[in-house]
Amino acid sequence: MSQNTRGAGELHDEVLAAIGRRIVSGAQPTGSVLTLDAICTDFDISRTPQLLVCRGGDATPVELEPLTGYDCEIRHLVECLTKDRRPLVNLRDAAVTQAVLDAERVSAAEGRVIHLAEQLAALS
Numbered sequence: 001m002s003q004n005t006r007g008a009g010e011l012h013d014e015v016l017a018a019i020g021r022r023i024v025s026g027a028q029p030t031g032s033v034l035t036l037d038a039i040c041t042d043f044d045i046s047r048t049p050q051l052l053v054c055r056g057g058d059a060t061p062v063e064l065e066p067l068t069g070y071d072c073e074i075r076h077l078v079e080c081l082t083k084d085r086r087p088l089v090n091l092r093d094a095a096v097t098q099a100v101l102d103a104e105r106v107s108a109a110e111g112r113v114i115h116l117a118e119q120l121a122a123l124s
Contacts, residue, residue, distance in 0.1 A: 049063070
C-alpha cells in the first residue's frame with residue numbers, strides 16, 4: 001500500500017545526508033526522521049499515519065499497534081521477571097541508542113552530519 005507523495009520524496013532527499021532531525025509542532029517535539037542508507041523512516045505522532053517508510057520518493061504507511069512502546073517495554077520486563085528470562089536489550093544497547101539520540105540532537109541543532117563510527121567503536 002505505497003503512496004507516492006511529493007512531501008515524502010522531498011523529505012527523503014532532505015534527510016539522506018543527515019542522521020535525522022526532530023519535527024517540532026508548537027513547543028513539543030512530535031516526531032523524528034531517521035535515514036539508514038537509502039531508506040528513511042518518518043515518525044510524527046501528530047499525524048495519521050504516524051509512521052512512514054520512505055524509499056525513492058515513495059512513502060509507505062506502516063500500521064502501528066494501539067499499544068505504546070512503553071506498554072510493550074513493561075510487558076517484556078514483567079515477562080522476564082516472572083519467567084526468569086534475559087531481556088532482549090542490555091546496557092550496551094541503551095548506550096548505542098543514547099549515542100544515536102545525542103547525534104540526532106547535535107545534527108539538528110548544528111545542521112551537520114554526525115558520523116557515529118567513533119562513538120560506537122568506543123562502546124565496544
